[in-house]
Amino acid sequence: MPTSFFTHPQTDFRSAQYTAIISDLHLSEAEPVNKRFPLWKKFKTRQFFFDDVFETFLKHIEEKAQGATVELVLNGDIFDFDSVMALPDEPTFHVNWLERHRGLFPRPERSRFKIEKILKDHEEFMRALRGFIMRGNRAVFVIGNHDLELHFPSVQQEIIRSMQLPDDKKELVRFVEWFYISNQDTLIEHGNQYDPYCMCEDPINPYVRGYNYISLKLPFGNLACRYISNGMGFFNPHVDTNYIMTLSEYVKFFLKYMWKAQPGLILTWFWGSMATLVHAFVDRLAAPIRNPLRIEDRVSIIADKANAEERMVREMKELFVAPAASQPMLLTRELWLDRAxxxxxxxxxxxxxxxxxxxxxxxxxxxxxxxxxxxxxxxxFYSKSVTSLVSSYKEPDDRILAMASAITKVKRIVYGHTHHTRHEIIGSVEHLNSGCWSPAFLDVECTKPIDQKTFVWISPSDTPTRQAELMRFLDGKSEVINPMARG
Structure with a gap:
């Protein structure tokens, strides 16, 4: 069974003066411009890459730290494996019909090809990250739902290889399974483990075995992105309102943008929805690969990398919600198959x-x-009475915040995943969400950007504990946004 690439983390990860947290960059391959239908996946074209902005951001946070080491936490969905449609020219593995039309399955050799493609199209991003590490700073990758394939050691190795770091600098990059504790005062999670549509059922044992291959069990949200969104390129998956609409809104959208490009849209949606439903239930029945003799080793490794105790790993896992795939009728409603x-x-x-x-x-x-x-x-009447629970999920509830705080012995928790910035006090817990950097637009023409470029900045204060600020990075500068409110 595969194990994580780093098994002996450096002790200096347990302490940090300055921590910057960003999430939901959704780096993917560059979509070639469609000359016939230029709006097709326009949001994915190189025109909207922000690699140069990321390089400026890294230099900016180094300046804010005034020469001290900066801990950069890349809090999930940094890479978007689900939207990669590229195929190898000469594959060493069999590529079936479904993979040719909707992207490669999450298996080690396929996932490595996808990360190679992403990194090749984002060389400037990786050069910036390399320079940041070479200057003595640290980077922590927290695995989210759209980059679950970071669980494969070969994918982690490819990211390290692409940065061309010397051996003594490789230890400054770490991959953690789903949570990380910074300086023993801040719990950092992507947050998908509390979203039934996007949770990884078992990040301790994420692999399932097929016939002569090892794969990952993907959540419903990932499958919907692969089988539906990848074939309906006028819908931007980074903004809920772009693809969760009423029946009349869908009809208007189709007539305005899609009737020439995709006259068979209904068939594309139907077979994509059926593929999502079937795959979700097949994965739900697949049992994770577990080796009883290695369970405690896995828990120990995960705890070490997360700066946590082993009991914290077990207790944090108990907070996970039940996957949506366990409720067949719920998924059929979300996919509109009930109406069909x-x-x-x-x-x-x-x-x-x-x-x-x-x-x-x-x-x-x-x-x-x-x-x-x-x-x-x-x-x-029935159609209007059915509401999507996908768009209604916002943040983990008060109970989860309180329990996670008690388990990890921190008073501050930072999430990502929802793409919505937050900074508030709930009970005794300071709660933040770092927002997103993804290419999100309110319109198909990509003229109305939701250009957040937000991050959480944690720095020393006049008190014994560090202070956290929610900030926006714009034009080479950062400013505090969304002042904290009592909840």
Whole structure:
């Protein structure tokens, strides 16, 4: 069974004066410009890369630290493996039909190819990170839901190799499974473990075994991105309102942008939704690879890298929510398959009724429209009554915050994942969310950016404990945003 690449972390990771936390960069391959349909995945084109901004940001936080070592925590979804559609020219493995149309499966050799493609298209980003490390700073990668494939040691090794670090500097880069404790005062998690649609069922044992291969069990959200979003390139997956709409909004969107580019959109959506549903349940039934003789070793390794105690790893795992894949009807509603099945059944029953009536009376099939129109108000009422729980998830609730604080013995918790900035006091816990850097736009034309470029900055204060600020990086400078409020 694969193990993590770093098993002997340096003790200096346990202390930090200055910590910068960013999340949800969603680095992926560069999408070639579609000359016929230029809006197709426009948000993924090189035009919206921010690698140069990231380099300026790193230099800025070094200046803020006034020469002291900076701990950079890349808090999940730094890489977006799910949106990579590139295929190797001469693959050493079999690429099936589904992979050719929706991206490679999460297996070691395939995931390594994907990270190679991402890193090649983001050479400036990696050069900036290399320079940051070479100047004596540290970087911690927290694994999120869209970069679950960082669990593979070969993927971690490829990231280290691409930075071309000398041996003594490689120890300044660390990968942690799902949480990290900075300076014994701040718990840092991506936060997907409390989202039923995006949680990794078992980050201690994330691998499942297939026939002659090892794979990762992906959450429902990842599968939806692969099988649905990858085939519907006018929807930006980084903004919920771009793909979670009402029926009338979908119709207007289709007529405005997609009827020429994707006249068969309904079929694309249907088979993508069915593939998502089937894959989610197949993965749900797959048992993780567990070696009873290595469980305690795994827990010990994870604890060491997270600057935690072994009991914290076990107790933090108990806070995970149940995966959405355990509720079949919930997933069918999220995928709109329930509405598709209702329409199919209605057409089938009306067809059977008309066939029976026509065997007795000579009637035109146009009479079938009468029951259809009668049923339409009930269908619309049902559609409006169904709300998506995907968009309703915001942050872990008060109970999880309080329990995580008690388990890890900290009073500050930082999340990512939701793409929404937060800074508040809930009970006795200071709660922050670092927002996102992803190419998020409110429109298909990519003229209305949600250009956050936000981060959490933790620095020494006049008191014995460090202080945390939620900041935005803009034009080479940073400013405090969203002042803390009592909750």
């Amino acid at each position: 099945f209702i329409v199919f059944i209605a057409f089938f029953l009306i067809f059977e009724l008309m066939t029976f009536v026509r065997s007795v009376y000579e009637l035109s099939f146009y009479w079938a429209f009468i029951p259809l129109f009668l049923l339409l108000p009930f269908f619309l």
